Amino acid sequence: KHKKLPLGFTFSFPVRHEDLDKGILLNWTKGFKASGAEGNNVVGLLRDAIKRRGDFEMDVVAMVNDTVATMISCYYEDRSCEVGMIVGTGCNACYMEEMRKVELVEGEEGRMCVNTEWGAFGDNGELEDFRLEYDRVIDETSLNPGHQLYEKLIGGKYMGELVRLVLLKLVNENLLFNGDASELLKTRGAFETRFVSQIE
Template identity: 35%
Template sequence: MINIDSLSCGRFHFFMIVGYPTGEEKGTYLALEISGMDVYVCQVKMKGERGILSINQYQYRIPDELAIGEDVSVLLDYLTDCVADFLSRVASQDLFVYSMGLSFGFPVQQLGLNKGKMLEWGHGFNYSNVSGQDIVELLHQSFRKKGLAVKIVALANDSVCTLLAHAYQHPSTRISVLHGAGTNCAYYETRSNIPKLASPSAYLDHLHDTIVNTEWGGFDDDLRKRLPLTSYDRKLDRESNNTHVQIFEKMTSGMYLGEIVRIIVLQFIDSDLLFSAESSVELNTPYAFNTNYMYVCEADATGELEDVQTVLLKVLNVQNSTHGDREVLKKICEIVCNRSARLLATMLAAISTHTIKNGSAVNQERCTIGMFTFSV
């Protein structure tokens, strides 16, 4: 079992958010969510009445060529264009400046309610000129450059947003887990357990619990000895664009599981254990085996594993496979997926046990967990 102290490894970040939603809050707000390659711009109407709300939302996709670069302003300008497009479609209020909340799916050190220092990238992104800078101010610069009358009034990590959104409709929620292209967890922590907040302060005296963003996707980044890393994991990490970063995420999330399978399959081919030692251009291409195809292979219950064969033919261009080859591929997918689930369960057990023992849960026997998963 992983305990809460080894889990943190100095990566936990507390947010400027305290107390619990009641479900009676009301108002209309804009939101910008950046989650991997996906961008969501929303207008949320909170109606109170025990968590009733409505959402008007548009989804955008960040072009692959904008994931890596020298100047992050190119990416930020694209995000600004997404916001401008959304406002042109749905804006109905004659406001001089629109207030917006930002859900940012990358590690940030919170400096204020709408201030946050960028720590590192993930999900395949990499811009060297943004580390240590305030992501909100960078976006404001892009807004001003494009003439967009929008002000970000609150910044939160996507796991924190998941916790708050679920708690709005289910007030007993104390933990959130976000799992898809990346992975993260947030939970309510007692103030006395946070060294930065434990000292007496007139501002903090009335506070009890605050939200902590675990950034557990980066668990074991410092040592790479706590997790059961295999040679396949090390190869994936070594060849990634963010080496030695987000190790737990690379072992469990949708961005990387398919790539682990592909690396294992290639090693089997090189050992003359699969496909008569014959590969293909597609199979030799990094990240060509999307994690979604794992689910297809795992769920194949046909006698000849016809779905697995279709994936091999249509996706990986492997023209000749035996029934035994297909069984092996299915088993590899099952093993990689099951390991991911067990690692996630272990981390969640550590957080849940701590929350219940710590007294942050509603009672001492259980706590409510908000889950948000999405396909990649």
């Protein structure tokens, strides 16, 4: 109770880092939604929640994205590691870059980790020629339409629903199950991503 524990906080959502232990949540992704967090310092929110509990003390010394945490953990074992990548519920990558090549920061000396937030690639129309009808349905029925479009193409959060939509179209075109779709197949979210792995 009286010992203050240091905490490294992995936060898997887009933030604007203002300091090592301060990050403003830009928006929720991967189907998450919680009121009162967007636009706020998530480390501050965590500290407040810990303080309200009152049964332990914790010092948040750093907040990093999960891709950065992945790269750091690999770097601990192999000093040549330059890239971190997450392909799971969502999708993102980070890499090491010369600071002189990063336009958003001041300074020319040294290197820094760049969190690409590439799950948002396509949010400005770059993927329009590649998105299929299924991708559009997934986006339109998501909690954040028009955002995280690349992530919705390949992220585990959306893969099961993508397969369900394809199967349903095949049934509707009488190419599968003799054209007879079960009520479950017609139900959004009923075909889980884990089923894709189990079938394969």
